Amino acid sequence: MKLIENFYCIQSVNFADDTEGISSIKTELVRPSIKLLDVEYSEKKTSTKNLVAKSCGASDEDFTLDELLFLSKTYGFEIEEDDNLKGYYKSVLKIHKLYDCPGYITLMELDGKEYLKIEFLRWQFDCQPRGAGEDMLGEDITYILGIWESPLLTDEIVSKIKASN
Numbered sequence: 001m002k003l004i005e006n007f008y009c010i011q012s013v014n015f016a017d018d019t020e021g022i023s024s025i026k027t028e029l030v031r032p033s034i035k036l037l038d039v040e041y042s043e044k045k046t047s048t049k050n051l052v053a054k055s056c057g058a059s060d061e062d063f064t065l066d067e068l069l070f071l072s073k074t075y076g077f078e079i080e081e082d083d084n085l086k087g088y089y090k091s092v093l094k095i096h097k098l099y100d101c102p103g104y105i106t107l108m109e110l111d112g113k114e115y116l117k118i119e120f121l122r123w124q125f126d127c128q129p130r131g132a133g134e135d136m137l138g139e140d141i142t143y144i145l146g147i148w149e150s151p152l153l154t155d156e157i158v159s160k161i162k163a164s165n
Helices: 065-075 155-163
Strands: 002-004 006-011 019-024 028-030 032-035 044-050 052-054 078-081 088-092 104-110 113-122 141-149
Touching (some): 104 155
Antiparallel strands (some): 006 032
């Protein structure tokens, strides 16, 4: 497992003022489009899943609490039980109060290699839209926790990530 710390990124600040250049992990970016350096993109398959677990009544596609704990310890994020839903655990990022939703895990297959990306999304300001119809682009700030080449994952976790698409 190798941590990729830098990547090429285009940030869509608004439709006229995109910025581009080399960015790094553990950074907040504005609606980023990420491309790994020195990686060919002729074949690309991606699967994304919320970093949440249900301890009771979990389906075959849901992470178990043990799997979420494994991911948390391996990739360095925190988890907590939801205040309103007993038995529902979610990944959390406590660097800003507006990170109030679980993170995402993305498994990418690029030219025969596997990469894993973990990210958290938030609105830039308190007064921004909260409904899906209010801003169809969604949250504008993305925190890239990390990107790993040849990630350490169990077969069960891989199948659950891939089943989400």
